[in-house]
Amino acid sequence: MRRFSVSRIETHAFRVPLSVPVETSFGIMRDRPAVFLRIEDDQGVFGWGEIFANWPSAGAEHRARLALEDIAPLLLGKDARDPRHVFRELTRKTRIRALQCGEFGPFSQAIAGIDTALWDLNARADGQPLRRLLNPGAADIIPVYASGIDSRKAQAGIAEARQAGHKAFKLKVGFDERDASRVEQQVKGLGTQEALFLDANQAWSLDEAADFLSQIEGSAIGWLEEPIAADAGEAVWRRLSEVSTIPLAGGENVAGASNFQSLIESRILGFIQPDVAKWGGVSGCFEVARQVVDAGLTYCPHFLGGGIGLLASAELLAASGGPGLLEVDVNPNPLRDAFAVPAIVQGSMTLADGPGLSVDALPESLDPYRTFHGEIAQCS
Structure with missing residues (x-):
């Protein structure tokens, strides 16, 4: 098999100010950031990835420079056609760097974006969608759900999501x-073919979460996501699961193959939600997705960022072969909407047949929001 080496890496950071902030139980987003990464090989084939940048508020530019200045030199000249090997090597080579500065999250997030870009590059080189490179029998249509709806504004938020084609x-x-x-008020307003999920964003203690669950017991809720801290420990999570009649969900704040394996084996969560831009990229998240499906649990990719990560999440779900839904944030975000994300019809999305992620270049409409751009190339 012929070897193609990485010859150029670019990172782009963007910020869009918000007139209406996005609120969660732990903080407020007053702008929408994104970090996009482009990798090109020595034959001119390229791929795009996205690096998590929602938190902290100053994180986007930091991650863009981290990927470019600290990690990219380790990647130049390496084999672009073996993403899994690159993922493992970058994780190994940056471990001490991450330990030195205590920034395991940012390093994992940057490597995740690099990994996605390499998979996009390979699918583009093969002339097929990413999902079919991962699984020739991948689905072309996937179910979706509307995410990011503030429960304090739920009536209007759900009505708008219905208008946009959502059923969950x-x-x-x-x-x-x-x-x-x-929550009870919104359950009463659901249609017969509609579903409702909840996300507490790690808001509660064990007792507070149990109290909330007792108040909504018997309600038609599909899952309760991250009711307690992701790192509360297996014993605490198990205690909560034992008093919950509603399936529990989580995974966006889990990192590492061994941690996901332990989570799957515990069977505490019915829905497991790795984020392609936070840890693992395509290499890690697809492996987790296959393990989840094989275990009879449900893989639902977490995502709340820009258009490239959303498209990658859609391709991963389609390739997984499971019954999960794609998370689609319904809050305004030009860094998502500028991309050709497929329309939602009757709660489903039909994916494109273009190569890779079907992203040729960053839309020009994003130029006013760019806060950083840098690139590094291999000397000829």
């Missing part, structure tokens, strides 16, 4: 003592 909705909770009554 996820409310953010964890704000105050009226969470349960708001």
